[in-house]
Amino acid sequence: xxxxxxxxxxxxxxxxxxxxxxxxxxxxxxxxxxxxxxxxxxxxxxxxxxxxxxxxxxxxxxxxxxxxxxxxxxxxxxxxxxxxxxxxxxxxxxxxxxxxxxxxxxxxxxxxxxxxxxxxxxxxxxxxxxxxxxxxxxxxxxxxxxxxxxxxxxxxxxxxxxxxxxxxxxxxxxxxxxxxxxxxxxxxxxxxxxxxxxxxxxxxxxxxxxxxxxxxxxxxxxxxxxxxxxxxxxxxxxxxxxxxxxxxxxxxxxxxxxxxxxxxxxxxxxxx
Amino acid sequence: xxxxxxxxxxxxxxxxxxxxxxxxxxxxxxxxxxxxxxxxxxxxxxxxxxxxxxxxxxxxxxxxxxxxxxxxxxxxxxxxxxxxxxxxxxxxxxxxxxxxxxxxxxxxxxxxxxxxxxxxxxxxxxxxxxxxxxxxxxxxxxxxxxxxxxxxxxxxxxxxxxxxxxxxxxxxxxxxxxxxxxxxxxxxxxxxxxxxxxxxxxxxxxxxxxxxxxxxxxxxxxxxxxxxxxxxxxxxxxxxxxxxxxxxxxxxxxxxxxxxxxxxxxxxxxx
Numbered sequence: 142x143x144x145x146x147x148x149x150x151x152x153x154x155x156x157x158x159x160x161x162x163x164x165x166x167x168x169x170x171x172x173x174x175x176x177x178x179x180x181x182x183x184x185x186x187x188x189x190x191x192x193x194x195x196x197x198x199x200x201x202x203x204x205x206x207x208x209x210x211x212x213x214x215x216x217x218x219x220x221x222x223x224x225x226x227x228x229x230x231x232x233x234x235x236x237x238x239x240x241x242x243x244x245x246x247x248x249x250x251x252x253x254x255x256x257x258x259x260x261x262x263x264x265x266x267x268x269x270x271x272x273x274x275x276x277x278x279x280x281x282x283x284x285x286x287x288x289x290x291x292x293x294x295x296x297x298x299x300x301x302x303x304x305x306x307x308x309x310x311x312x313x314x315x316x317x318x319x320x321x322x323x324x325x326x327x328x329x330x331x332x333x334x335x336x337x338x339x340x341x342x343x344x345x346x347x348x349x350x351x352x353x354x355x356x357x358x359x360x361x362x363x364x365x366x367x368x369x370x371x372x373x374x375x376x377x378x379x380x381x382x383x384x385x386x387x388x389x390x391x392x393x394x395x396x397x398x399x400x401x402x403x404x405x406x407x408x409x410x411x412x413x
Numbered sequence: 414x415x416x417x418x419x420x421x422x423x424x425x426x427x428x429x430x431x432x433x434x435x436x437x438x439x440x441x442x443x444x445x446x447x448x449x450x451x452x453x454x455x456x457x458x459x460x461x462x463x464x465x466x467x468x469x470x471x472x473x474x475x476x477x478x479x480x481x482x483x484x485x486x487x488x489x490x491x492x493x494x495x496x497x498x499x500x501x502x503x504x505x506x507x508x509x510x511x512x513x514x515x516x517x518x519x520x521x522x523x524x525x526x527x528x529x530x531x532x533x534x535x536x537x538x539x540x541x542x543x544x545x546x547x548x549x550x551x552x553x554x555x556x557x558x559x560x561x562x563x564x565x566x567x568x569x570x571x572x573x574x575x576x577x578x579x580x581x582x583x584x585x586x587x588x589x590x591x592x593x594x595x596x597x598x599x600x601x602x603x604x605x606x607x608x609x610x611x612x613x614x615x616x617x618x619x620x621x622x623x624x625x626x627x628x629x630x631x632x633x634x635x636x637x638x639x640x641x642x643x644x645x646x647x648x649x650x651x652x653x654x655x656x657x658x659x660x661x662x663x664x665x666x667x668x669x670x671x672x673x674x675x676x677x678x679x680x681x682x683x684x
Contacts, residue, residue: 152583152584152587153500155493156494156497157497159490159493159494160490160491160494160497160554163494163551163554164510166532167517167529167532167551167554168513168517171525171528171529171532172516172528174528174531174532174535175524175527175528178531222427225420225423226423226424226427229420229421229424230424232420233424237663239424241659242431243431245655245656246431246432246435247608247612248612248655248658248659249435249648249651249652249655250611250612250628250629250648251612251614251629252614252628252629252632252633253438253632253644253648253651254434254435255636256438256636256644256648257434257435257437258434259636260437260438260448260450261434261437263450267450270450295430295434298427299431348519352519352520352521353522355521356521356524356615358523358615359614359615363633363636363637373521373523373615376523376524376527377619380526380527380530380619386531389527390527390531393523393527393528396521397520400520400521
């Protein structure tokens with residue numbers, strides 16, 4: 142009995158050391174360091190100077206507003222495309238196969254997909270050639286807000302379809318049958334039964350898309366030129382280019398704050 | 414019936430758009446010209462160029478080694494984490510640990526990258542392969558935990574009780590009962606961690622020094638200088654490899670291993 146307990150404790154200790162060590166070193170410590178860095182202005186003692194600089198600068202406030210606004214638009218566009226897609230797939234016979242086709246693009250390197258759009262949208266690219274062929278003339282497509290939103294939405298679509306699809310397939314089909322038996326039209330059934338029951342999936346999808354959209358700095362650099370500046374781009378700039386870690390960390394804390402708000406707004410209330 | 418067709422048309426359009434950029438990359442990898450515009454005829458030249466580019470092939474190899482190593486270690490630590498969380502007697506502790514676990518999953522990539530950069534610098538760690546490896550292990554662990562935990566919850570507890578009654582010690586219970594039962598979750602976690610690592614750009618970009626690059630970082634720096642079709646050839650090959658991996662994964666995950674499982678699935682399908 143004694144040896145068995147010893148064995149059990151030894152295994153628990155191993156779990157604690159590795160997993161607990163990871164929690165401490167790579168989850169808690171980085172966040173504390175980020176907070177400390179944001180309060181550090183290089184003079185050695187803590188101050189709110191960086192926060193003051195952020196909140197009194199019109200440039201940074203506009204940037205933060207723009208970043209949240211673009212993330213909102215990207216999420217909205219993605220949702221509008223993904224909900225019908227998820228719904229129609231959930232009605233198909235070979236759901237798993239179609240779902241596989243949705244997942245497959247996520248297995249392809251993000252940079253490669255972004256890179257493809259450089260070719261598609263460039264000045265002499267396919268889209269411009271098509272438009273010129275249709276007599277619409279060629280336009281500057283790359284390095285615009287629209288192209289940034291298009292590429293971001295493209296990247297995020299699978300991450301919106303999957304949770305919505307999962308929520309839809311969890312709905313008991315008897316419910317919609319009952320609703321139709323009681324005389325509801327297809328539209329009414331969708332509006333009153335399917336949509337409310339699929340909301341957890343929609344919320345999960347919004348979370349999965351909104352938060353990364355705030356920080357897609359490579360897309361803003363490669364596709365948006367340097368015209369679209371988001372919070373993510375600013376953090377990258379301050380950490381890797383201008384080396385102003387203090388201000389970079391402050392923007393990071395603001396991004397975390399935006400993320401927490403987004404999560405509270407999309408929280409699944411049934412669970413909590 | 415007509416409404417049915419509209420939904421099919423919609424799906425065709427969405428899937429066409431999803432695959433358009435990928436198809437575009439693949440088609441132009443065979444262009445004999447040097448840019449992704451103006452088709453100039455079929456050629457293998459970019460594939461030959463790719464096979465002769467030792468530097469790029471080395472980066473691909475490094476990326477794969479990094480993904481394999483980091484996902485293996487993350488799977489081991491993540492499985493331990495899941496077992497540990499599952500064993501917590503109080504629901505409150507469990508939820509607290511799960512919230513901590515999920516922080517890295519929901520955090521934006523730039524935050525993870527920037528805070529890891531501060532961490533490695535604070536620890537006096539030099540940036541390079543090891544820092545990238547540690548970062549990849551770190552951000553893959555939570556997904557493994559989330560993949561393994563449901564399997565642990567679904568597990569029949571009387572199996573463990575029976576094993577203990579028959580005199581098994583903790584290690585035997587773990588290796589003979591628990592690990593085989595949760596293995597599908599561990600495998601799914603490993604695959605997810607592997608793809609996370611292969612696909613990551615932002616975190617790697619922050620914690621890699623001058624000495625070590627992964628494919629994503631290399632493509633980023635090349636794409637800023639101007640596009641080369643060699644990258645298209647490489648992406649075509651990588652697409653085929655991912656296609657193969659996904660197929661293997663689905664064969665493992667979906668194929669019923671025992672006749673009983675097949676029967677159960679059929680019954681579920683019929684009911």
